[in-house]
Amino acid sequence: MTDNQFDNFFRENLINHTAPVPEGLWEKIRPEKEKRPKGFFLRKINGTGLLLTALLVGSVIIGLLTYQHQSSVPATDAILNTSRTNSIQSTQTTSIKSGNNSTLNSRPANQPILQKNSKIEISDIPINQLVDNTESVSLKNQSVSVLKSIPFTLKETKVTGNEVISEFNEVLNKNQSTEYAQNLADGINYLSANIQPASLFFQTESYNSSTGKVQKSLASNGHDKFIKSSIIVCPTTRNRSGFNSDWSFELFASPDYAFKSVTNISAPQQYLAKKDSSEQMQVGYSAGIRIVKPLNDNWLLKTGLQYSQINQKFSHRNENEIKTTTVITSRAIVRAPGDTVHVTDTSTLQQIGYSIKTITNHYRSIDIPLTLGYQFGNENLTIGINAGVIFNITSWYQGELLDTSLTSVPMSKISNAIYKSNIGMGLYSSISIMKRINDNTHLFFEPYFRYNLSNMTNAQSTYKQRFQISGLAIGLRFDLNR
Amino acid sequence: MKKINGIIGCLLLITFAGCNKEISNNNGLTLYTNNPLNDTVWIKNIPGDAPIYKLADTICNNHVLLDSFDLTKDQVLNFGDSLEIDIHANSFSVSTNPGGGTGNSALTGFANIEILRLTTRGDFIKAYRPNNSFGYPLETASGFFIRVEKNGQELMLIPDSTVKIKYSDIQDPVTNMQVFYGRESVPIPTGAIDAAHTWVRDQDTSWIKTFINQSGNAYKKGYEINAKKLRWISAHRFLDSTVAKTNIYAILPPNFTNTNTQVFAVFDKSRTSLALMGDLTTRSFTTGNIHLRAKITLISISQIGPDFYLGTKVINDVGTVVNYSFTPVKQSLGQIIDYLNSL
Numbered sequence: 001m002t003d004n005q006f007d008n009f010f011r012e013n014l015i016n017h018t019a020p021v022p023e024g025l026w027e028k029i030r031p032e033k034e035k036r037p038k039g040f041f042l043r044k045i046n047g048t049g050l051l052l053t054a055l056l057v058g059s060v061i062i063g064l065l066t067y068q069h070q071s072s073v074p075a076t077d078a079i080l081n082t083s084r085t086n087s088i089q090s091t092q093t094t095s096i097k098s099g100n101n102s103t104l105n106s107r108p109a110n111q112p113i114l115q116k117n118s119k120i121e122i123s124d125i126p127i128n129q130l131v132d133n134t135e136s137v138s139l140k141n142q143s144v145s146v147l148k149s150i151p152f153t154l155k156e157t158k159v160t161g162n163e164v165i166s167e168f169n170e171v172l173n174k175n176q177s178t179e180y181a182q183n184l185a186d187g188i189n190y191l192s193a194n195i196q197p198a199s200l201f202f203q204t205e206s207y208n209s210s211t212g213k214v215q216k217s218l219a220s221n222g223h224d225k226f227i228k229s230s231i232i233v234c235p236t237t238r239n240r241s242g243f244n245s246d247w248s249f250e251l252f253a254s255p256d257y258a259f260k261s262v263t264n265i266s267a268p269q270q271y272l273a274k275k276d277s278s279e280q281m282q283v284g285y286s287a288g289i290r291i292v293k294p295l296n297d298n299w300l301l302k303t304g305l306q307y308s309q310i311n312q313k314f315s316h317r318n319e320n321e322i323k324t325t326t327v328i329t330s331r332a333i334v335r336a337p338g339d340t341v342h343v344t345d346t347s348t349l350q351q352i353g354y355s356i357k358t359i360t361n362h363y364r365s366i367d368i369p370l371t372l373g374y375q376f377g378n379e380n381l382t383i384g385i386n387a388g389v390i391f392n393i394t395s396w397y398q399g400e401l402l403d404t405s406l407t408s409v410p411m412s413k414i415s416n417a418i419y420k421s422n423i424g425m426g427l428y429s430s431i432s433i434m435k436r437i438n439d440n441t442h443l444f445f446e447p448y449f450r451y452n453l454s455n456m457t458n459a460q461s462t463y464k465q466r467f468q469i470s471g472l473a474i475g476l477r478f479d480l481n482r
Numbered sequence: 483m484k485k486i487n488g489i490i491g492c493l494l495l496i497t498f499a500g501c502n503k504e505i506s507n508n509n510g511l512t513l514y515t516n517n518p519l520n521d522t523v524w525i526k527n528i529p530g531d532a533p534i535y536k537l538a539d540t541i542c543n544n545h546v547l548l549d550s551f552d553l554t555k556d557q558v559l560n561f562g563d564s565l566e567i568d569i570h571a572n573s574f575s576v577s578t579n580p581g582g583g584t585g586n587s588a589l590t591g592f593a594n595i596e597i598l599r600l601t602t603r604g605d606f607i608k609a610y611r612p613n614n615s616f617g618y619p620l621e622t623a624s625g626f627f628i629r630v631e632k633n634g635q636e637l638m639l640i641p642d643s644t645v646k647i648k649y650s651d652i653q654d655p656v657t658n659m660q661v662f663y664g665r666e667s668v669p670i671p672t673g674a675i676d677a678a679h680t681w682v683r684d685q686d687t688s689w690i691k692t693f694i695n696q697s698g699n700a701y702k703k704g705y706e707i708n709a710k711k712l713r714w715i716s717a718h719r720f721l722d723s724t725v726a727k728t729n730i731y732a733i734l735p736p737n738f739t740n741t742n743t744q745v746f747a748v749f750d751k752s753r754t755s756l757a758l759m760g761d762l763t764t765r766s767f768t769t770g771n772i773h774l775r776a777k778i779t780l781i782s783i784s785q786i787g788p789d790f791y792l793g794t795k796v797i798n799d800v801g802t803v804v805n806y807s808f809t810p811v812k813q814s815l816g817q818i819i820d821y822l823n824s825l
Binding site for chain 2: 321322323327331332333335341343347348351352353354355356
């Protein structure tokens with residue numbers, strides 16, 4: 001049997017074998033040609049290196065997170081049967097290499113080749129040496145791993161011993177007269193006798209230790225180059241029958257601008273006019289955190305906690321303001337010729353006038369937003385539309401305002417008589433534009449508008465007042481479970 | 483990582499940019515130009531509409547005693563049991579210069595008489611008739627303002643006529659009191675303050691006659707003044723001239739100037755109240771001839787706008803320090819008058 005006979009055998013028989021590609025696979029594969037945009041904080045990154053790094057990191061993570069499930073191994077020129085999502089995992093890596101291996105060749109005839117933690121190269125090994133009748137080798141917890149450049153493809157995720165035997169039989173039928181065929185027949189016999197049809201399950205926990213061996217073996221035999229050029233990491237296959245298990249965390253801050261609306265109930269018109277002229281809205285801000293729960297690829301739920309502060313410039317001309325200044329006066333008192341006493345006196349000078357008092361009022365609140373969003377786009381750029389409600393937990397106020405006598409009074413003294421400590425519920429809508437900045441982090445800009453449904457003034461107030469707020473939330477989204 | 487840090491930094495910068503620091507512009511006071519409180523100017527010649535004139539008119543004692551009498555008959559007008567006015571017939575004539583001298587021809591008919599009695603230190607202050615004679619402090623034994631009018635015209639005593647004022651004093655009478663008359667400006671000011679006022683001793687420097695009348699167990703003690711002039715009449719004596727004297731200066735905050743403030747010195751051991759005049763050069767109120775070691779109380783009365791101020795400063799030992807600073811406090815007019823009545 002030549003070196004390539006075995007390889008060719010599998011290649012010829014399995015080359016046309018295909019496996020279904022999971023839905024959404026290609027959406028998850030980042031095209032290599034896509035280049036990261038240049039920006040003042042996003043440097044250009046080598047796409048190939050990033051992709052490979054992501055694949056390698058992803059492979060490790062997959063190994064940690066995957067579970068036994070149906071696997072689908074894509075039919076490609078070279079296949080690494082370490083799918084992220086399929087349940088097939090190796091517990092022991094068997095590296096098969098063409099070429100001589102003195103150890104194996106000199107091995108006694110009854111010595112099993114497949115041993116736990118063993119490295120086997122079978123290029124020149126008769127097929128009967130692949131398994132040993134005299135030693136109990138349980139493949140249940142063993143692995144079938146990488147084959148050199150052979151397009152060894154498992155049809156199904158769950159590979160059974162029968163399927164392997166079936167494959168071998170096909171080869172045997174085409175090579176009846178060769179020694180190789182004889183060896184292969186021995187192998188089939190062994191498999192038939194020792195392996196339960198469903199015993200070729202590959203366990204996750206064993207894969208971890210074997211992965212490194214696979215890579216090491218491949219590297220030592222020059223296969224790593226091939227794998228690097230053709231490696232494909234299968235994307236996450238979500239459980240389409242249930243909820244998406246992904247979730248993200250958002251941290252944002254927003255400059256806000258509030259629009260005040262006042263409705264008169266029984267206040268004097270002069271008072272409202274004076275109040276309106278004394279108050280001028282200024283830029284405020286919001287900041288908060290949100291948890292994002294994707295329902296599927298497009299819909300997502302958000303909730304969290306946010307702090308908002310509306311700033312308002314309050315200017316009022318205070319009449320009859322008395323300013324007291326400490327003054328030091330010096331006098332020369334002549335009591336008699338030649339008898340001068342210098343008297344320095346510290347006293348206070350009072351002056352009266354008007355002052356323009358300008359302070360910044362703060363309307364603060366803590367809220368819980370709950371929004372439903374729809375987002376679309378690609379991995380790099382996502383646009384979303386969000387709508388929902390904001391529940392006010394508490395609101396408090398600081399500053400001054402005019403009372404009905406047109407006198408500025410501290411807000412803390414009369415806020416309880418005018419403003420509520422809870423302004424109730426509001427509606428929230430926004431449009432978000434999100435840009436991926438690395439594997440798990442997105443930068444988003446989210447212009448939003450908040451419409452408060454109830455007034456911030458209480459029933460005793462002589463007027464109604466509420467704020468509508470618009471802002472631009474800028475923040476980061478961290479994918480925490482993808 | 484650097485990118486994330488940069489982004490978070492930007493977010494924090496935006497967040498903190500929204501935190502506007504509270505602005506306060508309370509120090510930007512724009513003064514009212516015509517408000518009296520802002521008037522800190524001392525004036526050499528105080529105009530007649532200065533606040534001190536209004537203040538004097540406001541606190542001046544208007545509780546005058548009124549009566550009428552027949553100009554052609556001898557009469558004794560009793561005002562309570564402590565004051566008698568003996569009027570001789572045909573003693574009054576038309577005054578061409580009230581307070582300045584005596585008339586010539588006696589008038590007939592009825593005339594009205596009004597009497598303002600100054601008994602305490604506070605009375606002299608309220609009447610703005612301090613107890614000094616050309617700068618020398620006097621001790622008083624009461625004073626009177628007597629005005630006789632007929633048909634709205636003020637009358638005066640004809641030469642050599644007198645009006646006897648017999649009154650009970652609040653203190654035991656002393657024997658060395660003399661009659662003083664108040665000097666007034668010409669023409670007589672309509673207000674309470676007369677810048678020319680001083681007590682001028684009668685040319686008859688004899689001591690005023692005192693009396694003690696017993697009525698049961700009660701005694702009436704007082705003086706009998708034979709006044710040769712009407713209007714401001716008093717019983718005074720000079721304080722001890724042998725005692726060393728000094729000047730004193732009252733220093734008030736800049737808001738209190740000579741246009742809105744009057745300062746008096748009230749002696750503790752004698753019925754003496756002196757006015758301290760505004761000194762333009764030192765922006766203080768001063769007076770001289772204060773006895774060393776005297777215990778006095780400095781009293782300032784001010785009116786700034788609609789507000790009244792009262793300041794007091796007790797000086798237990800004049801002479802140790804000659805300048806005394808104190809700050810008047812805002813008081814109601816009633817509080818000020820009550821205080822003056824308590825002196």
